[in-house]
Amino acid sequence: MDYSQMCPKxxxxIELLGKKWTGLMIRVLLDGPKRFKxxxxxxxxxxxxxxxxxxxxxxxxxVIKRNVYPEKPVRIEYELSEKGKALEPVIKAIQFWGEKWV
Amino acid sequence: MDYSQMCPKxxxxIELLGKKWTGLMIRVLLDGPKRFKxxxxxxxxxxxxxxxxxxxxxxxxxVIKRNVYPEKPVRIEYELSEKGKALEPVIKAIQFWGEKWV
Structure with a gap:
């Protein structure tokens, strides 16, 4: 990989992922669809x-999708899109580094 | 991997890595030791x-080490420690995701 110049992508x-709470939310949603609570x-x-x-x-x-189930009361769940699920290798790499070095 | 509960490590x-500029600095230093400029x-x-x-x-x-070379003028370089170099899989995973999805 070429580290000799910065890459806008x-x-x-990293701006997306590094935003406070975002990296935690994505980890939570890798467990599957979740309600707000x-x-x-x-x-x-x-x-x-x-x-x-x-x-x-x-x-x-x-990165995430909102699913509304027309039950009574209405049920709303959030889940990772394909783009969001594709972050799993990143989350895993951070987890493994954390386990070894933090 | 168990995503059903948050992991303090x-x-x-992610707090370390997500801090503004840090993720960029680590990527730069994966290219090898660098001076401030x-x-x-x-x-x-x-x-x-x-x-x-x-x-x-x-x-x-x-995460990084400071090397001082007693030349004239003094040369100071920064490089990743073993702990810092161990972040390469994380940086690569972010890069690959960015290339595909950003």
Whole structure:
């Protein structure tokens, strides 16, 4: 790989992933579709407001999808899109590094 | 891998890596030891003050090493430690994802 010059795609990718809470949310969603409260349960320090904001951002970026099930009461779940699921090797690499070096 | 609960080591790892500029600096240093100005050359938008701050943080975390060569004028280079070099799979995974999806 050529590390001798910066790559704009890398810059954008790390900007997305490095944003506070985003890397945690993606890890949670690798476990499968989750409701708002289920995401919160794994990241309790994140406020509802910020979680709502991040969900919207990640939907816009096509990293997560919002599924609405017309039950009573309505059930809403969030899941990783194909683009989001493709982040699994990144999340795994961070996990493995963390386990060894943190 | 178990995604059903958050892992504190993962949290710390992504906090380190996700901090603004850090992920770019590590990518630059994967190219080999670099002087201050050589790091800046690949990340021109980062101020000298912030680069100095980040270098100190990453030295403290044992991610980078500072080498001083007693030449005239003194030459100072920064390079990844073993812990820092171990981040290469993470950087590569981000790069590959970026190339495909950004």
């Amino acid at each position: 890398y810059e954008l990718a 289920e995401i919160k349960a794994q990241i309790p320090e994140m406020s509802d407001r910020i979680l709502t904001e991040r969900i919207k951002e990640l939907e816009k970026l096509d | 993962y949290e710390l790892a 050589e790091i800046k050359a690949q990340i021109p938008e980062m101020s000298d003050r912030i680069l100095t701050e980040r270098i100190k943080e990453l030295e403290k975390l044992d």
